[in-house]
Amino acid sequence: MxxxxxxxxxxxxxxxxxxxxxxxxxxxxxxxxxxxxxxxTAYIFNTLLFLIGGFLVMWMAAGFAMLEAGFVRTKNVSMQCLKNIMLYALAGLMFWAFGYDVLYAGASDFINFASMLEPGYPMEPVGLVGATDAATAALQGASLDTGYSVASDWFFQMVFCATTASIVSGTVAERIKFWPFFIFVAVLTAFIYPVVASWEWGAGFLDDRGFSDFAGSTLVHSTGGWAALMGAIIIGPRLGKYVGGKVIPIPASNIPLATLGMFILWLGWFGFNGASQLAAGTIGDVADVSRIFVNTNMAAAGGVIAAIVYTQLRYGKIDVTLAINGALAGLVAITAEPLAPSVGLSVIIGAIGSILACLTVPLLDKLKIDDVVGAIPVHLVAGIFGTLIVPLSNDGATYGVQALGVVSTGVFVSAVSALIWFILKLTIGLRPSEEDEIIGLDQAEVGVSAYPEFVAT
Known part of the structure; x- marks a missing residue:
């Protein structure tokens, strides 16, 4: 008891x-x-930021296509449209197969064919976490520990990769065959761009030294610009562009189309820069995204006004093509640091980037470097300027390290790009025959004319 x-x-x-x-x-x-x-909640909003920013950047593919279709002659419009369709599709495949692993794991894990066969590849980079089991990778991709869906990050990074290839397309337009361009884009998107991006966004040596490139003035835009420059030099100018020591203007075929392309790119840039905040789960993050939108927009506005005033004073008439590229140069210049500057400083940064692009156009002609759409002045020159000017508003960056990033990117991309262009030139050839170039690549290679009423039958 x-x-x-x-x-x-x-x-x-x-x-x-x-x-x-x-x-x-x-x-x-x-x-x-x-x-x-x-x-x-933070996971959901962060993921939405990646996805919304990603499809805005994807829409830039349409902007590049329309811009280039407007700047080339009518006999090459279908070819430019085809190249832009192809490069976006190919960039996705190459980034899925190789690029994402290279960006986050480094070139030491460049190829992992066994992992590519897994259903979840590459939603969790194999070289980074060692996850080869598809179920494990899927669970890790949905874990709150990541702060966002890994698949959304893959998509966002992939469209950046495609943008890099779009830059090259316009520069070498009207005098390159389709298949050599196809091969170069494959190398650019599988290896060249991911390696450069890994130096900063993959926690590589530039990131260790404090390099700052918020959304890719150097990592994306000057990478595309250096690749384009090497291509323009090695391929050579279009027939009839430089005759007897004189520059023969080759007018754009469709200014309204090029203008539409510019505005599509301007719109897409809000995703490009805004989503590079990489977070929208707090009031502070969303406020930062808002400021990035404002600074991005005002830099483009400053670029337009600067180009209009410059061409009026320099040539006595306003050049609409430079006004279009002035907007783009302003956007490229602010991309390296779109958050820290004041609105007024953003306008100035965009305006200076635009002026530098305008000044580069005649310099390229003096050097007999034929850039059909002005991608080298816009993406390379304005991209370098935007990267170097970051310490003016961002105390965490230094001019020396910013210069190191610019030079490292220039040396690597130029060397590898030149090698690939030379190999293609010596093997399958880069240029079409003179006859094909004269009649236009729409008839010679594509077989579908963009403007058939203007083609003699």
Missing amino acids: RGQLTGRIGLILGTGGALAALPAVALAQDATAVIDAANS
Whole structure:
């Protein structure tokens, strides 16, 4: 009997203790639930930022296509459209197969064919975490610990990769065959761009030294610009561009189309720069994205006004093509640091980037470097300027390290690009025959004319 009573008293006391502990347990559970809810909310908004920014940047592919279709002659419009369709599709495949691993894991894990066969590849980079099991990779991709869906990050990074290839397309337009361009884009998107991006965004040596390139003035735009420059030099100018020491103007075929392309790119840039904040789960992050939108827009506006005023004063008439490229140069210049500057400084940065692009156009002609759409002045020159000027508004950056990033990118991309262009030139050839170039690549290679009513039958 005594033992039973003692047991009951113990049970009562234990139950009372447990009941007394219930409020504390409930509070702990409530706190955990609140934390999980906050993490889930941040995860959702961060992922949405990547996805919305990604499809805005994807829309830039249409902008590049329309810009180039407007700047080339009518006999080459279909070819430019085809090249832009192809390069976006190919960039996605190459970035899926190789580029994402290279960006985050480094070139040491360049190829992992076994992992490519897994259903989840590359939603979790194999070289970075060692996850080869598809189910494990999928779970890791959905973990709140990442702060965002890994698939959304892959998509966002992929469209940046495609943008780099688009830059090259316009420069070498009207005098390169389709298949050599196809091969170069494959190398650019699988290896060249991912390696450069890994130096900063993959926690590489530039990131270790404090290099700052918020959305890619150097990592994206000057990478495309250096590749384009090497291509323009090695391929040579279009027939009839430079005759007897004189520059023969080759007018754009469709200014309204080029203008549409510019505005599509301007719109896409809000995703390019805004989503590079990489987070939208807090009030501070969303406020920063808003400031990035404003600075991005105003830099483009400064670029337009600067180009209009410059061409009026320099040539006596306003050049609409330079006004178009002035907007783009302003956008490229602010891309390296679109958050820290004031609105006024953003306007100035965009305006200076635009003027530098305008000044580069006649310099290229003096050097007999034929850039059909002006991608080298816009993406390379304005990209370099935007990168170098970052310490003016960002105290965490230094001019020396920024210069190191610019030079490292220039040397690597130029060397590898020149090698690929030379190999293609010596093997399958880069240029079409003179006859094909004269009649236009729409007829010679594509077989579908963009403007058939203007083609003699």
